[in-house]
Amino acid sequence: MNTEEGQGIRGEKIEMERLRNTNGSSWKLMRKEVAQRIIMNTILSFFNIEFQKSERSTTHFRLLEIPDVARINVIRSMDHMEQIKLALSSKRIERYMKVVNNKKSGYCEVRYTGSEGCIATSTDLLLCYGNHEPENPAMITRELKPWMNEELTVLENTVNLFERYRNAFPYEECRLVIHLKLPVNVKAILETPIYKHCTCVVFKKGKITKEDLDAVMDTAHNDRDIEMEDTGFPINYDHENVS
Numbered sequence: 001m002n003t004e005e006g007q008g009i010r011g012e013k014i015e016m017e018r019l020r021n022t023n024g025s026s027w028k029l030m031r032k033e034v035a036q037r038i039i040m041n042t043i044l045s046f047f048n049i050e051f052q053k054s055e056r057s058t059t060h061f062r063l064l065e066i067p068d069v070a071r072i073n074v075i076r077s078m079d080h081m082e083q084i085k086l087a088l089s090s091k092r093i094e095r096y097m098k099v100v101n102n103k104k105s106g107y108c109e110v111r112y113t114g115s116e117g118c119i120a121t122s123t124d125l126l127l128c129y130g131n132h133e134p135e136n137p138a139m140i141t142r143e144l145k146p147w148m149n150e151e152l153t154v155l156e157n158t159v160n161l162f163e164r165y166r167n168a169f170p171y172e173e174c175r176l177v178i179h180l181k182l183p184v185n186v187k188a189i190l191e192t193p194i195y196k197h198c199t200c201v202v203f204k205k206g207k208i209t210k211e212d213l214d215a216v217m218d219t220a221h222n223d224r225d226i227e228m229e230d231t232g233f234p235i236n237y238d239h240e241n242v243s
Contacts (some may be wrong), residue, residue, distance in 0.1 A: 117158025180206025
């Protein structure tokens with residue numbers, strides 16, 4: 001019991017002593033009211049102490065300790081960025097995201113410039129890794145460390161980011177956008193899981209060489225669109241897969 005609560009109860013007792021000199025029904029009524037206040041203050045004091053103890057002993061909400069159905073409902077009530085931050089918190093939670101997000105939905109876009117890699121949805125720029133991050137991504141390199149390896153290249157870490165995101169948040173379609181303003185190893189990109197899983201690859205800005213374009217067309221198939229946006233390519237280019 002703290003000092004303030006103790007003084008309050010002592011004050012009530014003094015009031016009781018003062019009222020002892022009062023006669024009749026008014027004394028009985030007032031004595032009952034004061035007694036009730038003393039009991040209530042004692043109860044509140046007890047619960048306040050217990051609450052403070054509980055507050056000191058509990059440092060965080062243990063999501064993995066609640067039942068499965070409740071846990072799934074809690075996670076599904078979060079928005080997309082809250083779920084991503086949760087997945088970054090531990091590998092166990094990251095694996096559990098597969099259970100929560102067990103249906104493919106939405107759209108994923110991977111952007112690669114040679115100096116940074118980003119993952120976006122149709123409306124938001126979510127995750128960015130690299131040397132020259134764009135403005136206003138939801139999460140940047142320093143926040144993505146659990147999914148990154150500083151000893152790897154930007155492309156390798158972009159692949160890591162894509163794989164971790166894809167496993168936790170399955171999507172229906174993936175679009176790969178390759179910016180060609182800076183030197184980019186196109187052939188290396190074609191060997192990555194990002195390219196192999198994308199349903200559309202877009203080459204943006206800059207120029208693409210005949211050798212790189214040949215490598216792209218060699219892997220072309222009906223389930224993957226190939227687009228050029230403000231991209232220079234060889235004049236009179238021809239390939240057996242060009243229709």
